Amino acid sequence: MKRILIAQTPEHIGETVEVEGWIQTVRKHGKIAFFDMYDKTGLLQVVVVTPERLQECQALEQRTAVKVVGLVKKRGEKYVNPNIVTGTIELEATEKIEIIASSQILPFDMGGKDLNLELPTLLDYRPLTLKHEKVRDIFVIQAALAKEFRKAAEELGCTEIFVPTIAAGATEGGAEVFKIEYFNHEAFLTQSPQLYKQVMVGVFERVYTIAKAYRSEPSVTTRHLTEATQMDIEIGFIEKFEDLLDALEYVGTSMIKRVTDAHEHILKEFTVEKPLIPTKIPRLTLREAQEIITKRTGKDLSNEPDLNPEDEKEICFWAKETQNSDFVTITHFPTKKRAFYTMPDPQNPEYSLSYDLLFRGIEILSGSQRVHNYEQLVDAMKKKNVNPESFAMYLMAFKYGMPPEGGFSFGLERLTMKVLELANIREASLFPRDMERIDERLSTLSHADKKNS
Amino acid sequence: MKRILIAQTPEHIGETVEVEGWIQTVRKHGKIAFFDMYDKTGLLQVVVVTPERLQECQALEQRTAVKVVGLVKKRGEKYVNPNIVTGTIELEATEKIEIIASSQILPFDMGGKDLNLELPTLLDYRPLTLKHEKVRDIFVIQAALAKEFRKAAEELGCTEIFVPTIAAGATEGGAEVFKIEYFNHEAFLTQSPQLYKQVMVGVFERVYTIAKAYRSEPSVTTRHLTEATQMDIEIGFIEKFEDLLDALEYVGTSMIKRVTDAHEHILKEFTVEKPLIPTKIPRLTLREAQEIITKRTGKDLSNEPDLNPEDEKEICFWAKETQNSDFVTITHFPTKKRAFYTMPDPQNPEYSLSYDLLFRGIEILSGSQRVHNYEQLVDAMKKKNVNPESFAMYLMAFKYGMPPEGGFSFGLERLTMKVLELANIREASLFPRDMERIDERLSTLSHADKKNS
Numbered sequence: 014m015k016r017i018l019i020a021q022t023p024e025h026i027g028e029t030v031e032v033e034g035w036i037q038t039v040r041k042h043g044k045i046a047f048f049d050m051y052d053k054t055g056l057l058q059v060v061v062v063t064p065e066r067l068q069e070c071q072a073l074e075q076r077t078a079v080k081v082v083g084l085v086k087k088r089g090e091k092y093v094n095p096n097i098v099t100g101t102i103e104l105e106a107t108e109k110i111e112i113i114a115s116s117q118i119l120p121f122d123m124g125g126k127d128l129n130l131e132l133p134t135l136l137d138y139r140p141l142t143l144k145h146e147k148v149r150d151i152f153v154i155q156a157a158l159a160k161e162f163r164k165a166a167e168e169l170g171c172t173e174i175f176v177p178t179i180a181a182g183a184t185e186g187g188a189e190v191f192k193i194e195y196f197n198h199e200a201f202l203t204q205s206p207q208l209y210k211q212v213m214v215g216v217f218e219r220v221y222t223i224a225k226a227y228r229s230e231p232s233v234t235t236r237h238l239t240e241a242t243q244m245d246i247e248i249g250f251i252e253k254f255e256d257l258l259d260a261l262e263y264v265g266t267s268m269i270k271r272v273t274d275a276h277e278h279i280l281k282e283f284t285v286e287k288p289l290i291p292t293k294i295p296r297l298t299l300r301e302a303q304e305i306i307t308k309r310t311g312k313d314l315s316n317e318p319d320l321n322p323e324d325e326k327e328i329c330f331w332a333k334e335t336q337n338s339d340f341v342t343i344t345h346f347p348t349k350k351r352a353f354y355t356m357p358d359p360q361n362p363e364y365s366l367s368y369d370l371l372f373r374g375i376e377i378l379s380g381s382q383r384v385h386n387y388e389q390l391v392d393a394m395k396k397k398n399v400n401p402e403s404f405a406m407y408l409m410a411f412k413y414g415m416p417p418e419g420g421f422s423f424g425l426e427r428l429t430m431k432v433l434e435l436a437n438i439r440e441a442s443l444f445p446r447d448m449e450r451i452d453e454r455l456s457t458l459s460h461a462d463k464k465n466s
Numbered sequence: 467m468k469r470i471l472i473a474q475t476p477e478h479i480g481e482t483v484e485v486e487g488w489i490q491t492v493r494k495h496g497k498i499a500f501f502d503m504y505d506k507t508g509l510l511q512v513v514v515v516t517p518e519r520l521q522e523c524q525a526l527e528q529r530t531a532v533k534v535v536g537l538v539k540k541r542g543e544k545y546v547n548p549n550i551v552t553g554t555i556e557l558e559a560t561e562k563i564e565i566i567a568s569s570q571i572l573p574f575d576m577g578g579k580d581l582n583l584e585l586p587t588l589l590d591y592r593p594l595t596l597k598h599e600k601v602r603d604i605f606v607i608q609a610a611l612a613k614e615f616r617k618a619a620e621e622l623g624c625t626e627i628f629v630p631t632i633a634a635g636a637t638e639g640g641a642e643v644f645k646i647e648y649f650n651h652e653a654f655l656t657q658s659p660q661l662y663k664q665v666m667v668g669v670f671e672r673v674y675t676i677a678k679a680y681r682s683e684p685s686v687t688t689r690h691l692t693e694a695t696q697m698d699i700e701i702g703f704i705e706k707f708e709d710l711l712d713a714l715e716y717v718g719t720s721m722i723k724r725v726t727d728a729h730e731h732i733l734k735e736f737t738v739e740k741p742l743i744p745t746k747i748p749r750l751t752l753r754e755a756q757e758i759i760t761k762r763t764g765k766d767l768s769n770e771p772d773l774n775p776e777d778e779k780e781i782c783f784w785a786k787e788t789q790n791s792d793f794v795t796i797t798h799f800p801t802k803k804r805a806f807y808t809m810p811d812p813q814n815p816e817y818s819l820s821y822d823l824l825f826r827g828i829e830i831l832s833g834s835q836r837v838h839n840y841e842q843l844v845d846a847m848k849k850k851n852v853n854p855e856s857f858a859m860y861l862m863a864f865k866y867g868m869p870p871e872g873g874f875s876f877g878l879e880r881l882t883m884k885v886l887e888l889a890n891i892r893e894a895s896l897f898p899r900d901m902e903r904i905d906e907r908l909s910t911l912s913h914a915d916k917k918n919s
Contacts, residue, residue, distance in 0.1 A: 178631070195682075240632050455649070
């Protein structure tokens with residue numbers, strides 16, 4: 014007999030079928046027992062009445078993996094459960110209940126709609142807690158976001174590229190890089206696929222990549238990971254700065270719209286509203302945004318080179334209240350606060366042709382038009398105390414006809430966090446890394462050699 | 467005026483259009499000039515006759531980025547070139563030839579159909595050599611392989627996952643791991659996404675990921691990289707070992723078939739035949755394969771625990787000659803030669819439920835059914851001198867109902883190499899890393915701090 018998926022069972026009323034999955038709950042009442050089992054497609058109620066099957070039921074525990082062969086029966090009207098995909102039927106385990114793999118006693122209750130655990134426990138037991146439906150659904154959203162990102166990138170005409178994470182120089186200078194022992198050399202983990210995607214504009218014009226980004230940040234926040242997943246796009250032959258804004262707003266809003274439309278039930282589970290996406294996303298320069306915030310809050314921001322987290326929240330409140338938008342694009346950050354490859358605004362070089370996309374109070378995307386002229390780029394590096402010799406291969410791309418170009422990148426975990434309004438980015442990473450944890454807490458790892466430093 | 471892509475120009479005969487791209491070649495003959503320009507969609511011949519435009523032509527060099535506005539004209543019958551997408555038309559540069567970005571003089575000729583460079587030069591000038599059509603096309607194939615891999619994985623019902631590359635323990639033991647300084651701890655780059663994808667079978671049943679795999683192999687071969695891209699699938703609730711063979715052969719052959727069908731012109735460019743894919747891929751145990759090789763060559767392989775590169779070639783010759791297949795699946799490698807998580811064959815535990823998929827003389831895929839019982843897995847680790855304490859989180863997944871499962875992985879660069887029959891895997895990596903190179907040759911890097919070791 015061949016397994017069918019649980020979501021397919023309502024199509025087989027009156028037939029004997031085989032299903033497999035895990036036990037969610039068991040309720041035994043003497044001569045009758047019920048259990049809920051699930052596979053990746055949904056939940057199924059199984060009823061057990063024969064003595065043989067009741068006997069087999071005894072060993073079932075939560076999360077036992079089972080195979081059940083039985084008869085699909087229509088439920089009476091008043092027993093229909095509209096909340097589950099199999100709510101119109103139940104399975105009577107007539108033929109077989111077979112334990113495929115047993116489960117140890119769970120260290121905490123996994124039965125409720127919510128998994129009420131403190132974050133450290135949620136992460137300490139990651140292989141188990143990921144099995145909880147609501148935790149699992151976070152990563153259903155994550156997979157959907159990645160898929161829709163790729164789709165939008167291909168709609169823009171981008172080619173997918175695979176770029177390295179081991180580099181000889183730190184991507185953007187700075188100290189927050191992880192060092193690797195690379196044979197007899199020192200190497201680094203890339204802070205982003207930035208430089209390589211720029212090089213590839215000279216080859217494919219438009220490219221995208223989903224890549225790892227590593228930041229050795231010696232701080233613990235709710236929105237940073239040491240290893241994150243970045244979704245990057247870079248576009249060449251642009252006519253003007255606004256082409257980039259159009260592209261990033263297209264990718265950002267269409268990705269989020271498609272994912273939230275397709276997974277309304279998950280949004281409901283997290284009591285999150287569908288995002289407000291107006292036809293035209295509000296665009297503000299940093300200074301315009303700061304003036305709005307000043308008007309609303311009285312805070313003087315005229316000397317601030319960036320928006321801090323409270324400012325990001327405030328300008329998003331403004332966008333929602335006055336523009337009916339959960340998104341707002343902020344442009345023209347000070348040139349001195351952005352990386353060397355950022356194009357200064359020719360109108361006012363103190364500010365740059367850079368942007369962030371904010372979504373519900375947090376930056377989910379960052380990027381800029383780039384300096385594409387070789388000599389200008391070398392100058393920009395020197396001004397930022399970046400040694401051009403360390404970036405010889407990157408610079409080579411600009412010697413042979415690099416057109417005007419720019420790009421942007423989303424953090425996949427941060428995006429997942431915001432779409433579901435999670436409190437901490439660690440909830441949006443299957444196996445989050447931070448300065449205190451690599452799966453297990455580093456402080457308690459017996460096998461991680463602590464260094465005397 | 468809005469840019470159109472070069473491939474669209476034949477739809478605009480008689481109209482004035484704007485195109486952008488790079489100069490391939492320029493031919494000036496006094497009062498008339500021609501140049502070929504290309505964008506990512508193809509090549510276009512531009513003709514220049516007016517004095518103003520001829521003047522603008524003077525500064526054009528190979529790989530200059532240009533914008534041209536002119537009239538699309540039908541070519542006379544005898545000038546039609548069936549080899550290019552715009553072969554029925556040419557563009558007369560009536561309005562404008564504008565240099566978008568200039569190009570320095572090329573260090574070598576890029577005009578020919580082949581780029582006849584030694585491998586070190588090909589890699590030393592990577593941002594430039596990648597612009598050559600035939601080099602670029604390697605990565606068109608690579609992007610297509612990744613896309614078709616994901617498509618096939620989703621057809622199998624797999625969910626995409628994103629797993630970490632920084633780990634506290636070496637994935638499979640062994641010394642060939644890169645060490646990272648992780649705050650005050652020692653950490654490693656993962657040798658594969660193996661352990662995490664197995665954990666995720668307990669969550670999503672079937673998963674896939676495209677991830678980096680790092681191997682600190684102190685040797686230089688034509689088929690290994692220190693940083694490679696791995697395409698991984700893991701499948702739970704299998705009924706039998708053969709389910710895995712069916713799955714891997716489905717993914718392997720459908721991916722390669724779809725890519726080679728869609729890109730016949732690139733195969734032609736590389737003078738590579740389309741692969742032979744019979745309805746049923748030949749399956750041999752290692753011992754059966756060795757016996758066939760012994761019959762064909764006389765070599766005694768009865769004590770060999772694996773196929774060496776010559777053996778792989780020989781058994782592929784056999785598959786092609788006798789089974790009309792460019793693929794052959796080899797199963798049942800010795801248990802002692804495979805990683806701890808490999809399931810021994812219950813019929814004969816000296817051999818394991820493992821497999822390789824060979825394609826045209828080389829292994830492109832490896833995998834196995836896994837040990838899914840917790841106690842058996844801990845025992846298997848101990849037998850291989852792997853410390854279970856170092857894999858506490860991995861092991862946790864097996865405590866709570868892990869069903870029978872297995873999986874496999876393809877190396878994306880190696881697959882690309884074989885589909886186009888490239889001589890060296892470095893040609894199939896945009897920016898290959900090996901023990902001698904991180905973009906630039908490590909021996910000549912002035913800024914990589916050499917360690918006294």
